[in-house]
Amino acid sequence: MAKKRGMSRRDFFRLSMLGGSAVFAGGFAAASLGMLWPSLRGGFGAKINLGKADDLKAELASIPHGWKYYAEARTYLVLYKAVPGKEAFYKGVADGGLLAVYQKCAHLGCKVPQCESSGWFECPCHGSRYNKAGEYEFGPAPTGLQHFPIVIDGGNVVVDTADAKPGPPRGTDTINQNPEGAHCTG
Ligand code: FES
Structure with a gap:
């Protein structure tokens, strides 16, 4: 058994x-x-297709200062033209006359808004200012704003939000943009 x-x-x-x-x-x-x-x-942290380059550039050209915010990419897309001799500074980052500027302040990470009067980015938290290419101008930030590489792929603007480049060091100025009006921060 x-x-x-x-x-x-x-x-x-x-x-x-x-x-x-x-x-x-x-x-x-x-x-x-x-x-x-x-x-x-394909959201933030991936490659994001913002649309047709020609359409985006035409739209930016119709907007004062030539910049626009894209929440999905946490990025400002900016019409970009370097002054003579500085064209190579954002090689591999800017493309097709466009630069993608990350919204995150280089000081303590606040979202930095556009200041429509000055045409700069101006951080409301502690007063750091950056020109429209995200390059350091003023305040406690240690560097400029970070950039995301842009690739024009099949005529589309693709921003790689997984690959933020370090903010350019203080003293970097590739566009010589003076403030175009009153500042938004004290
Ligand atoms: S977080 Fe922007 S200036 Fe401090």
């Missing part, structure tokens, strides 16, 4: 451990997918 065998306490303990590990592994996989999801979706 076959011997009837119940589950020992040791077997039960082992099974419980295995079950717990499986639950943990499943949770970890779900969390990892969740972290990757924004990139898979």
Whole structure:
């Protein structure tokens, strides 16, 4: 007669451990997918297609100061033209006469808005100012604003928000833009 065998306490303990590990592994996989999801979706942290270069440039040319905010990319797209001799400064970053300026202040990370009167970026938190290329002009920020590389791909402007370049050092000035009116910050 076959011997009837119940589950020992040791077997039960082992099974419980295995079950717990499986639950943990499943949770970890779900969390990892969740972290990757924004990139898979093409949102901030991925390459973002802002639209046709010709259309965007025409639109920017019709806007005072030639800049526009794109919330999805947390970026200001700016019409960009370097002064003679400085054209190579943003090589591999600017493309097609466009520069993508990250919204994050180089001081403590506040979102830096456009100042429509001066035509600069001016941070309301502690008063740092940057010209419209995001280059340092004034205040406690240690550098200029970061930039995202732009590639013109099939006529489209693609901004790589996974690859923020370090802000240019203080003293960098490739556009010689004086303030065009009153400042927005004290
Ligand atoms: S966070 Fe912008 S000046 Fe301090």
